[in-house]
Structure formats: C-alpha cells, structure tokens
Amino acid sequence: MEPRDRSSYAVYQAGRGIEEVARELGRDPEEFVVLSSNENPHGPSPAAVETIEAHAGGVNRYPKSSHVDLVEAIAERWRLAPEQVWLAPGGDGALDYLHRAMLDPGDGILVPRPGFAYYAMSARYHHGDVSTYDLSKADDFAQTADGVLASYDGERIVFVISPHSPVGSEMPMAEVERLAAETDDDTLVVVDEAYGEFSDRESKRRLLDERADVAVLRTFSKAYGLAGLRLGYLLTPAAWADTYARVNTPFSVNELACRAGVAALADDEFVEEVVETSRWAREYLHEHLDAPTWESGGNFVLVDVSDAPTDGEETPGSAVAGATQRRGVIVRDCSSFGLPECIRVTTGTREETRRAVDVLNGVLTEVPEA
Numbered sequence: 250m251e252p253r254d255r256s257s258y259a260v261y262q263a264g265r266g267i268e269e270v271a272r273e274l275g276r277d278p279e280e281f282v283v284l285s286s287n288e289n290p291h292g293p294s295p296a297a298v299e300t301i302e303a304h305a306g307g308v309n310r311y312p313k314s315s316h317v318d319l320v321e322a323i324a325e326r327w328r329l330a331p332e333q334v335w336l337a338p339g340g341d342g343a344l345d346y347l348h349r350a351m352l353d354p355g356d357g358i359l360v361p362r363p364g365f366a367y368y369a370m371s372a373r374y375h376h377g378d379v380s381t382y383d384l385s386k387a388d389d390f391a392q393t394a395d396g397v398l399a400s401y402d403g404e405r406i407v408f409v410i411s412p413h414s415p416v417g418s419e420m421p422m423a424e425v426e427r428l429a430a431e432t433d434d435d436t437l438v439v440v441d442e443a444y445g446e447f448s449d450r451e452s453k454r455r456l457l458d459e460r461a462d463v464a465v466l467r468t469f470s471k472a473y474g475l476a477g478l479r480l481g482y483l484l485t486p487a488a489w490a491d492t493y494a495r496v497n498t499p500f501s502v503n504e505l506a507c508r509a510g511v512a513a514l515a516d517d518e519f520v521e522e523v524v525e526t527s528r529w530a531r532e533y534l535h536e537h538l539d540a541p542t543w544e545s546g547g548n549f550v551l552v553d554v555s556d557a558p559t560d561g562e563e564t565p566g567s568a569v570a571g572a573t574q575r576r577g578v579i580v581r582d583c584s585s586f587g588l589p590e591c592i593r594v595t596t597g598t599r600e601e602t603r604r605a606v607d608v609l610n611g612v613l614t615e616v617p618e619a
C-alpha cells in the first residue's frame with residue numbers, strides 16, 4: 250500500500266541547524282554560530298521561559314482558557330475583535346487555515362519569486378493552483394503594486410512579504426492599499442509580516458480598519474524567540490466572524506505555547522533589545538562586509554557573493570556557505586530561493602555578527618580548496 254503520488258510536491262528546505270551540522274562534521278554544537286534561519290540569537294523571551302517552566306505540570310489538560318487569554322491579548326494589542334485573530338501552530342499553520350477557508354479546488358494564489366516556499370506547498374495540499382510574480386534583482390527587489398498586478402489574473406489570494414525574506418525589501422502602505430483596491434473584490438491580499446517587529450514602518454494592520462480584503466500574518470518565531478514552540482497568527486477581516494471556528498484543528502496551539510505567548514507579548518523590554526541589536530547588526534553587516542548587500546527591514550541581510558572564488562561547479566552561494574560552515578559560521582545559501590549567487594546572513598548578537606563578518610571576509614578572498 251502506498252500514499253497518493255506526491256512526488257511532484259516540493260519539500261520545504263529549511264536553513265541548516267546547529268545540531269545537524271555539528272553531527273555531520275563530528276564537532277561540538279557550541280563551536281558554531283548559527284545565522285541561517287532568522288532565529289533569535291538572544292534565546293526566547295525570559296518571561297516566556299519562566300511561564301513554560303511554571304506550567305509544565307499542567308499539560309495533561311487541553312488548552313482552553315489559555316487559548317482564549319492569548320487571543321484576547323493579541324486582539325487588544327492590535328485593537329481588533331478576538332474573532333479576527335486566527336491563532337495557529339506557527340505562521341505556517343495559519344496559512345493552512347487560511348487556505349482551508351478560502352480555496353475551492355482550482356482556485357489560485359499569487360506569490361512572489363523569490364519567496365516563501367510554504368505558501369505554494371500549503372495551497373497545493375488544498376487543491377489550489379500557484380502562480381508567481383517576480384521581484385527583480387536589477388530593481389533591488391522593489392515591491393510595487395504594479396509589479397504584482399502585471400502578473401495578477403484574478404487569483405483568490407495574493408501574498409506580499411514585507412519585510413521580505415530573503416531580500417529584505419518592503420512594500421509601502423500606499424502600494425499595498427492600491428494593490429488591494431485594484432484586485433477583484435473577492436481577492437484577499439495577505440501581508441506576511443513575520444519580520445514586522447524589525448521594520449521601521451507601520452504595520453499594514455491599519456488597512457483592516459478600512460478594507461475587507463486585507464489580512465496580516467504575524468509570528469512569535471522571530472522577534473519573540475519562540476520558533477521551537479510553533480506559534481503564529483493571522484489578523485483577518487472583521488466580516489469573517491466565526492470562520493476560524495469552522496476550519497481550525499481542535500486545540501492546535503498547545504498549552505505551553507499559549508501561556509508563553511501571553512508572557513512574551515507583555516515582555517516589551519526583551520523585544521526592544523532584540524530589535525535594537527538587530528538594527529545595529531544590519532548596519533554592521535552593510536558597513537563591514539566586503540561584498541554588496543541590500544537594505545533590509547528584517548533580522549537578516551542578503552549578500553551578493555557573485556565575486557567569491559568557486560571551483561566552477563558549485564554556485565557562489567553554496568561555495569561560500571560551505572566554506573564559512575567549515576569555519577564555524579552557518580549562513581543560508583540562497584540557491585533554493587532562486588538566488589544562487591547570494592547568501593542570507595541572520596543578524597546575531599554583536600559578538601556573533603563581528604565573528605561572522607571576519608569569517609565571511611576571509612572566505613570571500615580565499616582561493617577555494619581543491
């Protein structure tokens with residue numbers, strides 16, 4: 250017996266983790282600086298850790314009141330009704346709920362290229378079709394309404410990533426507004442703000458006051474440091490009322506994640522420190538790396554390593570990521586994003602960022618090993 254043939258489905262390629270790499274190289278995980286998955290180098294919010302420890306003994310119960318408490322805390326933070334907050338196991342989980350709610354078989358979604366692989370994966374699970382619009386390197390990956398509309402053909406959902414990973418660019422408020430206005434009434438524009446805390450710009454959440462065709466995705470994985478708990482949410486149009494109750498997996502967000510989320514949301518001091526360090530590190534990377542970089546609104550910087558010496562077979566991104574890894578610094582090769590000449594470097598602590606720059610600058614000038 251076999252499952253359905255899913256050989257044409259893409260497999261999500263995550264940035265490489267510390268334990269995985271250390272095991273493969275027979276080294277101690279402690280020796281590595283991991284700047285490959287846009288995780289939080291400061292660890293989780295300490296308030297969240299305290300709460301998890303305090304409530305570990307309560308996981309024999311389903312998460313009921315804790316789920317309600319977190320939804321209310323998020324709703325209050327964004328000044329929305331609790332029904333508009335779709336809590337999920339990670340932003341990824343929220344995408345599944347959205348597709349369940351929105352897609353009939355054969356409906357389309359429109360996603361950026363380069364972009365985030367899970368939009369397409371999730372849409373296909375829900376029998377949706379996937380089309381793409383291009384962000385162009387020649388244009389410094391500028392995000393405009395016209396750039397999206399040129400590829401728009403009545404899709405049910407249009408995804409915008411702002412700040413965009415891995416490129417770092419953002420779509421201004423007026424452009425998102427125009428995109429929503431110029432697409433059909435039953436097309437939803439989803440703004441993925443997984444990196445929203447790191448940006449200087451206002452959240453597109455404001456558009457939910459004025460329009461019924463915009464949603465905003467947020468996560469606890471990045472600025473709050475809770476990637477391992479899997480916690481995210483979608484802010485949805487007011488008119489959708491009880492749709493969430495009809496599509497979500499029962500108790501999909503676990504008890505400790507719900508409690509930790511409430512604690513983390515109140516831990517402003519932690520998030521402020523995380524964001525401040527990340528902004529410092531972005532500047533440090535722009536200034537000190539011996540390779541071109543792009544402006545970034547996220548906790549990472551895209552680096553053009555086209556000029557790095559390679560053996561001619563590997564892509565520059567893969568050659569550089571491999572060489573820095575041998576020296577204990579793990580960065581993301583962007584080949585899987587369709588940018589084989591680039592790497593993405595997550596902003597680390599000040600110490601980690603300085604070390605990453607030293608190692609990278611060494612690799613960018615060295616002659617490759619035979």
Ligand SMILES: *Cc1c(COP(=O)(O)O)cnc(C)c1O
Binds near residue numbers: 479480
């Ligand atoms: C990290 C990320 C998400 C959400 O990740 P979760 O860990 O599932 O919350 C969504 N979109 C983009 C572009 C991301 O980088």
